[in-house]
Amino acid sequence: MVLNRRTLLGAAPLVGLLPQRRSLAQSANGLIRLGALTDMSGTYRDVEGPTGTACVQQAVAEIMAETPGLQVEIVSADHQNRPDVASAIVREWFDRGAVDALVQVGNTAVALAANTVAREKDKVHLNTGALSSVLTGAQCSPNLVHGPLDTWSMGHATATAVTKAGGDTWFFVTADYAFGHALQEDASQFVRAAGGRVLGAVRHPFPGTTDFASFLLQAQSSRAKVIALAHSGGDLINCMKQTQEFGLTRRGTKIAGLGTLITDVVAMGLPLAQGLLMTESFYWDLNDRTRGFYARVKGRLERPTILPNSLHAGAYAATLHYLKTVRAMGVAEAKASGQRTVAAMKGTPTDDDAFGKGMIREDGQMIAPVHLFQVKTQEESRGAGDLLKLVETVPADRAFRPLADGGCPMIRG
DSSP, X not given: OEEOHHHHHOHHHHHHTSGGGOOHHHHTTTEEEEEEEXXXXXXXXXXXXXXXXXXXXXXXXXXHHHOTTOEEEEEEEEOTTOHHHHHHHHHHHHHXXXXXXXXXXXXXXXXHHHHHHHHHHTXXXXXXXXXXXXXXXXXXXXXXXXXXXXXXXXXXXHHHHHHHTTOOEEEEEEESSHHHHHHHHHHHHHHHHTTOEEEEEEEEOTTTOOOOHHHHHHHHHTTOSEEEEEOOHHHHXXXXXXXXXXXXXXGTOEEEETTOOHHHHHHHOHHHHTTOEEEESOOTTSSHHHHHHXXXXXXXXXXXXXXXXXXXXXXXXXXXHHHHHHHHHOHHHHHHOHHHHHHHHHTSOEEETTTEEEEEOTTSBEEOOEEEEEEOOTTTOOSTTOOEEEEEEEOHHHHSOOGGGSOOTTOOO
């Protein structure tokens, strides 16, 4: 049963659907209710949005097929990329909607707002949509699971490779909010570690920037060999188009799309995206298991041409592991405490077709290998969907920030 935001927030009509007009909370005692909070209409719609929710649905369908006695429902809402809207929805879900766990929750500012409420209400927060490494750093929570990528892992793979390939001077064009700041900060440390220099940075408003000309002119005037784009989704696509209009790559400037995901590559097309280095922890054509997952979820997607990215696959994997944990604990015990449920998730290895075998670390980070890809040229591509070639795989134990370096208050010593 999938409820939209209007149905969920309109409590009276929803209660009226239940037998004997019981309260929604009373009726939910024997089931798990997931709240898929995402961007359904804005900058990150394609990056996360409905495709991520479809992947949540796939995980639920698989678990319910294996465990007929387990009842799971999904409710969904559009946070509009506004932390205040997200907080209001989440409080309504927890207080009146009997929601047990949040999933997706893209946009770091939104994620931080939701994180506060989830911890306050002792609910589970499966954050697979926001990328800032602060979520497992200073803002870590015993109620939070985060992954499968973050700004540290993306910056580590891409910035290191580009710098070592000769791109040793950088200028950042950065989205002016928590995600952009974290991506710039994390990538900068790897530029310097690889022997490069950061010459400067400029920040653009988020959301709502469509014209990046003035920001790109500042980047160009720095004479940096690499212009790093520290944003994602619609911002990245629009900015990439304008780098082409300015002829930056024809003049020898390298473009590092630090937040690039395969959904962005599809939107840009190979003529614009070819040659870009990018970091993903999931690619549909990586191996037999990833191809199997894509084949199963494809029928749930809005269009057959959609290729799930790491965030979409992460929503599947996190939901699957959560529901396996609920099954092992028992519904009543899992519903009683989000902290205890997350602790149980950390105590059990992860294993799914999107990422293979992995784990959830003490700070809440989902751990699995991370892959550096290069976007294929038009000549290299064999057809629709054949977009990436594997450059390097970073093993799981080196793909994420060392546990001791993150500043998570839950980590002692």
